[in-house]
Amino acid sequence: MREPGRPDRDASRAAAASSDARRAPASDPVLRNPRSDRVRQVRALAGRSVRQRTGRFLVEGPQAVREAVQHAPGRVQDVYLTAAAADRYPEIARGAGDAGLHVHEASDEVLTAMSADAQGVLAVAETWSTSxxxxxxxxxxxxxxxxxxxxxxxxxxxxxxxxxxxxxxxxxxxxxxxxxxxxxxxxxxxxxxxxxxxxxxxxxxxxxxxxxxxxxxxxxxxxxxxxxxxxxxxxxxxxxxxxxxxxxxxxxxxxxxxxxxxxxxxxxxxxxxxxxxxxxxxxxxxxxxxxxxxxxxxxxxxxxxxxxxxx
Amino acid sequence: MREPGRPDRDASRAAAASSDARRAPASDPVLRNPRSDRVRQVRALAGRSVRQRTGRFLVEGPQAVREAVQHAPGRVQDVYLTAAAADRYPEIARGAGDAGLHVHEASDEVLTAMSADAQGVLAVAETWSTSxxxxxxxxxxxxxxxxxxxxxxxxxxxxxxxxxxxxxxxxxxxxxxxxxxxxxxxxxxxxxxxxxxxxxxxxxxxxxxxxxxxxxxxxxxxxxxxxxxxxxxxxxxxxxxxxxxxxxxxxxxxxxxxxxxxxxxxxxxxxxxxxxxxxxxxxxxxxxxxxxxxxxxxxxxxxxxxxxxxx
The missing domain is CATH 3.40.1280.10 (SPOUT methyltransferase, trefoil knot domain)
Known part of the structure; x- marks a missing residue:
């Protein structure tokens, strides 16, 4: 049912719902708060000391996330996608789903608050070391x-x-x-x-x-x-x-x-x-x-x- | 003669004077005002519209300025050097002098105000086009x-x-x-x-x-x-x-x-x-x-x- 005056929001929700099946459980809400603790914690991974303390790092942009999901899925903790990016790069959500990874849909504002260089696609992964x-x-x-x-x-x-x-x-x-x-x-x-x-x-x-x-x-x-x-x-x-x-x-x-x-x-x-x-x-x-x-x-x-x- | 309390300034002036002969006429003052019109005009060349209007552009850093002075001296209008850069890259001032170019000594503050990427060496040159x-x-x-x-x-x-x-x-x-x-x-x-x-x-x-x-x-x-x-x-x-x-x-x-x-x-x-x-x-x-x-x-x-x- 449409609420008058909020057509865009409704349309976006409908689009999200239609593709929920391949991205996340239907109950999983779209992340919309750019000031949430989660957003703050992800953004903080741009800093070296936070990466060293948490053992996690940022994977920004479609190409890097696609390769992470395909070649190192065991190291990926979370994948974040805007609705537009999910439509543009269906193979990312599909690959993440196949690997059993959790894919979060997030608003443009949330993605941008997490990283200015993500082009709508971001992952958080665990660091590793090779000797x-x-x-x-x-x-x-x-x-x-x-x-x-x-x-x-x-x-x-x-x-x-x-x-x-x-x-x-x-x-x-x-x-x-x-x-x-x-x-x-x-x-x-x-x-x-x-x-x-x-x-x-x-x-x-x-x-x-x-x-x-x-x-x-x-x-x-x-x-x-x-x-x-x-x-x-x-x-x-x-x-x-x-x-x-x-x-x-x-x-x-x-x-x-x-x-x-x-x-x-x-x-x-x-x-x-x-x-x-x-x-x-x-x-x-x-x-x-x-x-x-x-x-x-x-x-x-x-x-x-x-x-x-x-x- | 030393003025008590300003030893650094005096030492810097003395050093500048000792190398004036190869850099600029003895009467040419060291540029020390980072808010001067000249500084503002040079810095503005970072902007495309100013480059197009004036037909001038910035050459930043010792390697680029050295090559400009050596290979395209006719296009170089002014060379700016800090005292430290003049001592570190004597070939730049020498090359500029040989080409009859005007070399300005400038304070660190002036150079930094002109460009954050100059490493003490900057030139302004005329743009050109090749068909x-x-x-x-x-x-x-x-x-x-x-x-x-x-x-x-x-x-x-x-x-x-x-x-x-x-x-x-x-x-x-x-x-x-x-x-x-x-x-x-x-x-x-x-x-x-x-x-x-x-x-x-x-x-x-x-x-x-x-x-x-x-x-x-x-x-x-x-x-x-x-x-x-x-x-x-x-x-x-x-x-x-x-x-x-x-x-x-x-x-x-x-x-x-x-x-x-x-x-x-x-x-x-x-x-x-x-x-x-x-x-x-x-x-x-x-x-x-x-x-x-x-x-x-x-x-x-x-x-x-x-x-x-x-x-």
Whole structure:
């Protein structure tokens, strides 16, 4: 029955009711109070100290939530959707329902109060940690990691997230964020990964020396990406291609071997000590006048060159 | 002579005086009033309408200003440096002096009031425009463009700037920002280019159809980068490498030919009509679970694959 004067509210309720079956129990009310305790608690997860105290973090936007629900449903605690987003991304509510997750319908005001970057879709998930030994200690016969990106003290969340996404796309087995790096559950990191945080292991809290020695012991060659590197990435790629077609004479650094790439910060790059940890320093060729590449783009070229050589 | 009670101010004046010779006439006072008309006018250049009205824009930070002074001194109107930045980056004041540019010493407060992103170094420069015909109409015998990046309606300034930087590093001849794209003098674009805005032509204000037809008429093959592209970038790179070593059988799309790459937005990609303008659609291979790559990283891989094939 329509109440005169409140047609929009009624229409919205009717629409919500019609899709309740696939989203939440019919008795579950639409969340409409942007000043509720729940909204306050979700919003507070933007802060690092709250994430560390509660062990929970924000997953913002349709792409990230879709990947979380599909690839790590056991870590997702709650999914929040506006009615419009539920209609636009039916696969999210469906996937969440299939995984037995609780999906809350919320008003636009509530979603916006929870996060300014959610585009109508938000999840709260539990943080986790992956250790280096989780990565390298494989059951006998299982394949060990063949391509790993190690980010040394990378503070910029957009750079860290974009490298995690590129590492995923290149088919890398893991990313290591060394001690002093931005934490992977920072909302900007999560957004920049575009869901890749849920696709491959991200190891945290390891000093760079330990990361390099453990990965080296596991049989990976450590290459340091450096603007002033001694070896040229193209030269290594050419050598790997020649070796593959049987026409080459080889070079000491084999891009097709299991490899851990070590990347420094955008501003400072790697320290002398860090470069000294690597079997070789490798530069991306610069053919124009640019002084350097952005960290994420340089890392993408290195990781793709390795994965191409490893095909 | 020291005035008791103002040692810091005196020390700073003495330091300024000692380096006046290479920075500005001895009579030129240090700018100390963060509320002056000059400061207000410089800061206003962060706004698009003011840039369009005045034909001037902000160049923020040591790397961008260094490249502007070195590669486009005729476009730089004023350089502003704090005393600390002048000591840290002596090559900037020296380069500006060699180019006959006016270098102003300013207090930290003044620099910060002019821009929050200047790190003590700022320039004001004149905007310019480059047309497609500037790019393709070469004197008889001169080499035409061999590698061009065309960004269709890219609004995100960080993405646009990072692609300009990567295009420069890959040795591309130009970048085209089609109608509807972010303007290249937006401060975030300028910062993301890390000086590359002053290294290669950036053509603006051209509809994508006109860009493609003009570049095609100039002999460039147009390739559309697309996640669902019909051709695989690795396959094209392999074919180009085989052709180079004389072992390959060739493929219809030659990555070593003069090429214009067409890139769409991060969110929407290219439209059907835009894809239809290209000789082929090309996908970057995704080996992991990622759905796609960030625009700037995908563009970097495409441009580097071309420049590698064109060596």
């Amino acid at each position: 280096l030994s989780d990565l390298v200690d494989r059951p006998s016969g299982a394949r060990g990691p063949r391509l790993v990106a190690v980010l040394s003290s990378v503070r910029d969340p957009g750079n860290a997230g974009t490298v995690i996404r590129a590492a995923d796309a290149a088919g890398a087995d893991a990313v290591v964020l060394t001690t002093g790096s931005v934490e992977p559950f920072n909302p900007k990191v999560v957004r920049s990964t575009a869901g890749s945080l849920f696709h491959l292991p991200v190891v945290t809290g390891v000093p760079v020396e330990e990361a390099v020695s453990t990965l080296g012991a596991a049989g990976l060659v450590v290459l340091a990406a450096d603007g002033g590197g001694a070896r040229d990435l193209d030269e290594l790629a050419d050598a790997a291609a020649s070796r593959r077609t049987g026409t080459g004479t080889g070079t000491a650094v084999d891009l097709a071997a299991p490899t851990a790439w070590l990347f420094g910060t955008e501003a400072q790059g790697l320290s002398d000590a860090e470069r000294g940890l690597a079997a070789a320093t490798v530069r991306v060729p610069i053919r124009g006048l640019a002084e350097s590449l952005n960290l994420a783009t340089a890392a993408t070229l290195c990781l793709y060159a390795s994965s191409r050589a490893q095909r | 497609l015909s500037d790019l393709v109409d070469r004197p008889s015998g001169a080499r035409g463009p061999r590698l061009v990046a065309v960004l269709s309606s890219v609004r995100d300034p960080g993405n646009a700037g990072t692609v300009i930087r990567a295009a420069d590093a890959a040795g591309a001849d130009a970048v085209v920002l089609t109608t509807g794209s972010v303007e290249p003098f937006n401060p975030k674009v300028v910062r993301s280019t890390a000086g590359s805005l002053f290294h290669l032509p950036v053509v603006t204000g051209v509809p994508v159809e006109e860009a493609v037809s003009t570049l095609g008429a100039a002999g460039l093959v147009v390739l559309a980068a697309d996640g669902g592209g019909a051709r695989d970038l690795d396959e094209l790179a392999d074919a180009a490498a085989s052709r180079r070593t004389g072992t390959g059988t060739g493929t219809a799309v030659d990555l070593a030919a003069p090429t214009a790459w067409l890139f769409g937005t991060e969110a929407q990609g290219l439209s059907d009509a835009e894809r239809g303008l290209a000789a082929a659609t090309v996908r970057v291979p995704i080996r992991g679970l990622a759905e796609s790559l960030n625009l700037a990283t995908a563009a970097t891989l495409c441009l580097y694959a071309s420049s590698r094939a064109q060596r």
